[in-house]
Structures are given as C-alpha cells and as structure tokens.
Amino acid sequence: xxxxxxxxxxxxxxxxxxxxxxxxxxxxxxxxxxxxxxxxxxxxxxxxxxxxxxxxxxxxxxxxxxxxxxxxxxxxxxxxxxxxxxxxxxxxxxxxxxxxxxxxxxxxxxxxxxxxxxxxxxxxxxxxxxxxxxxxxxxxxxxxxxxxxxxxxxxxxxxxxxxxxxxxxxxxxxxxxxxxxxxxxxxxxxxxxxxxxxxxxxxxxxxxxxxxxxxxxxxxxxxxxxxxxxxxxxxxxxxxxxxxxxxxxxxxxxxxxxxxxxxxxxxxxxxxxxxxxxxxxxxxxxxxxxxxxxxxxxxxxxxxxx
Amino acid sequence: xxxxxxxxxxxxxxxxxxxxxxxxxxxxxxxxxxxxxxxxxxxxxxxxxxxxxxxxxxxxxxxxxxxxxxxxxxxxxxxxxxxxxxxxxxxxxxxxxxxxxxxxxxxxxxxxxxxxxxxxxxxxxxxxxxxxxxxxxxxxxxxxxxxxxxxxxxxxxxxxxxxxxxxxxxxxxxxxxxxxxxxxxxxxxxxxxxxxxxxxxxxxxxxxxxxxxxxxxxxxxxxxxxxxxxxxxxxxxxxxxxxxxxxxx
Numbered sequence: 001x002x003x004x005x006x007x008x009x010x011x012x013x014x015x016x017x018x019x020x021x022x023x024x025x026x027x028x029x030x031x032x033x034x035x036x037x038x039x040x041x042x043x044x045x046x047x048x049x050x051x052x053x054x055x056x057x058x059x060x061x062x063x064x065x066x067x068x069x070x071x072x073x074x075x076x077x078x079x080x081x082x083x084x085x086x087x088x089x090x091x092x093x094x095x096x097x098x099x100x101x102x103x104x105x106x107x108x109x110x111x112x113x114x115x116x117x118x119x120x121x122x123x124x125x126x127x128x129x130x131x132x133x134x135x136x137x138x139x140x141x142x143x144x145x146x147x148x149x150x151x152x153x154x155x156x157x158x159x160x161x162x163x164x165x166x167x168x169x170x171x172x173x174x175x176x177x178x179x180x181x182x183x184x185x186x187x188x189x190x191x192x193x194x195x196x197x198x199x200x201x202x203x204x205x206x207x208x209x210x211x212x213x214x215x216x217x218x219x220x221x222x223x224x225x226x227x228x229x230x231x232x233x234x235x236x237x238x239x240x241x242x243x244x245x246x247x248x249x250x251x252x253x254x255x256x257x258x259x260x261x262x263x264x265x266x267x268x269x270x271x272x273x274x275x276x277x278x279x280x281x282x283x284x285x286x287x288x289x290x291x292x293x294x295x296x297x298x299x300x301x302x303x304x305x306x
Numbered sequence: 307x308x309x310x311x312x313x314x315x316x317x318x319x320x321x322x323x324x325x326x327x328x329x330x331x332x333x334x335x336x337x338x339x340x341x342x343x344x345x346x347x348x349x350x351x352x353x354x355x356x357x358x359x360x361x362x363x364x365x366x367x368x369x370x371x372x373x374x375x376x377x378x379x380x381x382x383x384x385x386x387x388x389x390x391x392x393x394x395x396x397x398x399x400x401x402x403x404x405x406x407x408x409x410x411x412x413x414x415x416x417x418x419x420x421x422x423x424x425x426x427x428x429x430x431x432x433x434x435x436x437x438x439x440x441x442x443x444x445x446x447x448x449x450x451x452x453x454x455x456x457x458x459x460x461x462x463x464x465x466x467x468x469x470x471x472x473x474x475x476x477x478x479x480x481x482x483x484x485x486x487x488x489x490x491x492x493x494x495x496x497x498x499x500x501x502x503x504x505x506x507x508x509x510x511x512x513x514x515x516x517x518x519x520x521x522x523x524x525x526x527x528x529x530x531x532x533x534x535x536x537x538x539x540x541x542x543x544x545x546x547x548x549x550x551x552x553x554x555x
Contacts, residue, residue: 055400078402088397091389093324098317105313106401129324 004031006153006184007052012061014047021047022208025061034175034185036199038192038292040304044208045188046086049157052186053083066153079107082146084139086157086188092131096122099130100144107149116144120174136167143174154178156187160194172198190304192293202292206300216292223298224290227267229260231275232284241278245270257284310403314411315418322415332377333423340370340427367431368518369491371446374423375454375514376486378416379461380478385412386465387474396555405552413458420454421447442522449521453514456537459544460510466548485511490519510540 007029014021022044029035037045050056052063054070054077063070068077090099100113117123120140125133133141139159146154156175160168175198178185189195195202196216203213212219234256242251242260247270250261260271268287275282296304322328343366386409389395398408428443464481468474488495488502489511495503506512517533527534 053400055396075402075404078400083400085393085397085400087393089392089394090397091318091321091394093321094317098320102310102313102317103401106310106403 005029006031006066007035007186008062008064009048009052010062012048012051012058012063014044014051014056014058020208022051022058022205025205025208025210027203027210027213029184029186030201031184032179032182033200034179034187034198036195036202037186037188037205038190038195038199038202038296038304039205040190043190043205045190045205046157047208048205049155049186049188053081053155054078079109079149080152082149082151082154084142084146084154084156084159086161088142090130090141093129095127095129096133096141097126099141100148103145103148109150110148111150113144113148116147119177120144121170134167136163136170139163139167139171140174143171143178147178151183153184153186156185158188158190160189160191168194192291192296192304196292204296204299206296211299212295219295220290220292221265223295225263226290227262227264228288229262229268229271230257230284230286230288231260231271231282232257233280233282235278235280237278238280241274241280242271245274311407311411311414314403314408315414318411318415319418322419332381332419333426336370336374336377336423337426337430340366341430344431367428367446368515368522370427371424371450371518372453372486372489372491372511372515374420374427375450375457376482378420378454379457379482380475382412382416382458382461383465383468383474383478384471386462387468387471390465390553390555391471393555399554405554409462413455416458417451417454421451424450442524445527446518446521449517452534453517453537456541457510457514459541459548462548463544463551466551466553482511485509488512489515491515510537513537513540 005028007027009028010026012025013023025044025048027035027037037048039045047056051058052065052070054065054074057071065077066080070077096117097113100117104110104113114123114126117126120143122137122140122144125137130138130141143156143159146156159175160171163171172194175185175187187199199216201213201215202219204211204219212223214222238258239251239253242248242258245260245262245267247262247264247267248260249263252259260267262270274280293304386395389398395408399405424447460482461478464478465474468477488498488506488509490506495506495512495516498506513533513536517530517537520530520533521527
C-alpha cells in the first residue's frame with residue numbers, strides 16, 4: 001500500500017446555530033485503503049463526510065480531496081468521486097435501470113451499467129421500481145450509482161444501517177471488492193463489528209471530536225491491552241500457579257472455573273505453558289480479547305449504543 | 307449537461323405517468339370537466355340569450371387554461387417538497403447535475419403536460435366551443451405556456467420556503483387561489499372596488515389572465531406588451547428570490 005494521501009482534513013469546525021457539530025477534526029485517508037469514521041449517532045460523522053464531499057462548507061479548517069478544494073472545485077471533484085448518502089432516496093417509481101442509465105449520462109466517463117448491476121446481484125431487479133426494493137437491494141443500487149463513474153474515491157455513509165446480518169455481510173464483500181479494484185473507500189458506521197471487519201484504519205469520533213486514529217488491532221493493543229483467559233480445572237493448586245505468572249494481574253475462581261486477567265498478547269501463551277509444565281488438566285479453555293467496542297468505551301466513558 | 311437535462315426530463319415524465327393519479331388527475335380530469343361543462347352549458351345557451359355564447363366561448367377556455375396552469379404550479383410545489391423531504395434532491399445534488407438543471411427538468415415536465423392537456427382539451431371541446439378553437443390556438447398555447455412559466459416561479463418560491471411536503475399543497479392553494487378571485491377571471495378588474503383594484507394590479511395572475519383573455523379573443527400581442535412585461539418581471543423577481551432561499555434538505 002502506498003502512503004499517498006487522497007483526503008487531507010485539517011482542523012475543520014462546523015456549527016449549526018449554537019450547536020457545534022464538529023470541532024478541530026483532522027484526518028488523512030491514504031490511497032487504496034478502507035478508512036472508517038466510527039462513533040455513535042450524532043457524533044459528527046455525516047457532517048465530517050459531507051464537508052469532505054463538498055456538500056457542506058466548514059466554518060474553518062482546510063480540506064483537500066484528490067488535491068482539489070471540495071468547495072471551490074466541487075464539479076471537477078464530483079466526476080472523480082462516488083457518493084452514497086445516508087437516508088437518501090430515489091423517486092419511488094424510478095426503475096433500477098433508469099436510475100443507473102441517468103447517472104451514467106451525467107458523467108463524462110461511465111462503466112457499463114448492466115454489468116455493474118450484475119456484479120451487485122441486481123440483474124433480475126433491472127425493471128423493478130425503486131419503492132419495491134428491499135433495504136439491501138436499495139443499498140446495492142446506491143453502491144452501483146456511486147461506482148457508475150468509475151471513481152477513484154468512494155464515500156459510503158452508514159451503508160448497512162437497518163439491514164439484516166446476511167444483507168450486511170453481502171455488502172461488506174462488495175465494499176472489499178471496491179478496494180480490490182484499487183479504489184479508496186471512506187465510510188462511516190456506528191457498528192463496531194463492521195469497522196473491525198472491514199476497515200484498514202478507523203478514526204473514532206465522539207461529540208464532534210476525533211479521539212484517536214489507527215488500525216483496529218493497533219487501537220485495541222494501545223488502549224485495551226488486557227487479556228482474559230477462562231478455564232475449568234479440578235486441580236486444587238492451580239490458582240497459585242496462575243498467580244505466579246508474571247503478566248497475570250488477577251485470578252478469581254468460582255466453582256472450579258478460573259478467570260485469569262493479565263496484560264499483553266503473551267498472556268495466553270504463558271497460561272498454556274503453565275498448564276503443560278504443571279500437568280494441569282482442563283475441561284474448558286476460553287480466551288476473551290477486547291475489541292473496538294471496548295476501546296470506544298474506554299476512550300469515551302460510554303457505550304457506542306447509548 | 308444538455309444530455310442530463312433531457313434524460314432527467316423524459317425520466318420525470320415517465321415517472322409522473324406511473325403515479326396512480328398522475329395522468330388521470332392532470333390530463334384526463336381537466337379535459338373531462340371541460341367537455342361536460344361545454345355540453346351542459348352549451349346546449350342551454352343555444353336556447354337562451356345571445357350574449358351567453360361569448361361568455362362560454364371566452365371564459366370557459368381561459369378559465370380551464372388558468373386552472374391547468376395553477377395545477378401545474380401546485381404539482382411542482384408538491385414534487386419539489388417531496389423530493390427534498392425524501393433526500394432525492396440531496397442525492398441528485400451530489401452528482402454533476404447543476405441545481406438549475408434539476409429545476410429546469412421539472413419546469414419542462416410541467417410545461418409539456420400543460421401543453422398536452424390544453425391540446426386535448428381543445429380537440430375534445432371543438433364541438434362545443436366553436437369560437438376561437440379554429441384560429442387562435444397556436445398563439446394561445448404560447449401565451450399559456452409563457453404564463454405558466456412565469457407563475458411557476460411563484461411555485462419555486464413556495465417550494466423553497468415550505469418546510470414539508472404535507473404543507474406544500476395547502477399553502478400553495480392558500481396563496482394561489484385568492485389571487486385567482488381578483489385576477490379578473492370572474493369579475494373584470496375595472497369592476498372591482500378601487501382598493502381591491504390596487505391589490506389586483508400587484509397580483510401576477512391578473513396579468514396572466516389579461517394576456518390569456520386578450521389572445522383568446524384575437525388581440526394582437528402588441529396590445530398586451532405590459533402583461534408580458536409584468537410576467538417577465540414576476541419571473542425574474544421570484545426566481546431570484548427562490549435561488550436565494552432554496553434549500554436542498
């Protein structure tokens with residue numbers, strides 16, 4: 001992956017009346033990556049994204065997208081980016097192929113609409129009215145419209161909100177497919193699982209401010225180094241043996257079930273070593289790793305679902 | 307961007323025709339009302355006075371035309387507010403489509419529907435309205451499209467200000483129909499009390515009615531330059547205001 005930055009945002013702020021939607025937001029998105037802006041509803045994700053797309057003007061700060069100013073060069077930029085907006089709709093009675101055909105006619109360069117619909121699994125819905133599509137089909141159509149001009153950079157705002165788990169997985173595969181075509185993806189989500197599975201890097205935003213940016217695994221390692229091992233054994237001396245492991249910070253036992261807390265990736269290996277050296281027989285062994293959700297909770301003091 | 311404009315216009319016509327009441331409401335019903343009215347009044351008039359045919363021959367076609375124009379304006383207001391509420395305008399805005407292209411497409415749709423409705427109405431009504439139906443149809447169509455175009459700009463302004471689709475139609479009706487009462491369509495402006503005459507003079511619809519009536523009865527365009535000028539000013543002022551106030555979401 002190259003490190004050429006396709007989006008550069010520096011210190012932007014946007015207020016609506018007295019409400020500060022985003023403040024001092026800075027981030028860089030690199031070419032060819034899937035970059036996620038994650039945070040709860042109302043955190044400022046959409047505002048940030050719409051400033052980058054040129055749909056809103058920040059009160060202050062600097063934005064450059066594909067080396068263009070999204071406000072001044074909005075029409076040049078629109079030919080090179082693809083956009084999916086949160087909660088956007090189309091005309092109720094527009095047919096799928098008509099929407100794709102209209103969008104294709106708006107750009108100087110466009111992909112073959114029929115092939116695109118086929119790739120997105122919408123071929124048999126070609127003649128269906130927009131209003132008759134399911135949530136997942138609508139989102140796939142919006143992806144098709146975002147890709148029709150073969151853009152270098154694709155924006156996806158809360159793409160899978162309201163979809164069932166299966167439709168969500170289909171969409172994730174499609175988004176990975178966009179990256180495989182060499183495009184950059186900038187998405188927002190409030191689903192931590194989505195961010196973790198899909199994004200190369202994420203920026204965590206809360207109350208209009210960026211809290212931290214990094215690869216999901218790196219953020220977890222940085223903010224939540226705690227590891228937990230849970231196991232079940234009859235061995236009476238096991239508790240003392242576990243406490244003797246250097247990385248272990250706490251051991252609790254309840255009805256033969258031990259919970260071992262410690263820090264760092266080595267903890268699990270250390271516990272396994274301890275078990276084999278002391279010939280401790282276990283009937284159950286589980287590990288619990290922190291995830292982005294835990295990172296969010298730790299950094300903001302509240303759950304993302306609140 | 308011409309390709310986009312034509313494509314969007316044609317698409318919007320097709321979509322409009324798919325609406326349950328689209329074609330019936332805007333085209334069939336005015337034509338039907340016109341024919342029924344003509345049939346009903348026409349027969350009676352032949353039997354009664356001799357001044358009546360002038361009334362029917364002039365006022366009913368002009369009245370029907372103004373109603374077509376007003377329904378086009380109201381339907382534009384409704385469509386724009388539905389599109390805004392549903393995020394359709396916003397989605398279109400995030401494409402290379404320029405704002406005015408989107409609005410222009412809707413204006414073209416409304417003008418096309420107005421022209422088609424008028425044409426059908428005149429064809430259907432030919433039997434009942436011998437006056438004018440043969441000679442002045444082309445200039446009258448031009449006058450109607452011109453008036454509609456001008457009044458549509460009032461629709462733009464209403465659509466720009468009205469917050470939700472639910473209020474769009476009622477507010478449009480409340481603004482437009484009182485104008486109709488003073489426009490000289492039912493009572494000549496000169497017959498109104500002086501105070502109301504003043505009001506009528508600033509209402510855009512008055513000039514549209516005056517132009518339409520004049521052209522229908524055979525006046526040359528040169529006799530209505532002031533009406534044309536007034537309608538151009540209305541268009542310029544309201545379009546300028548609505549571009550200032552227009553909201554995409």
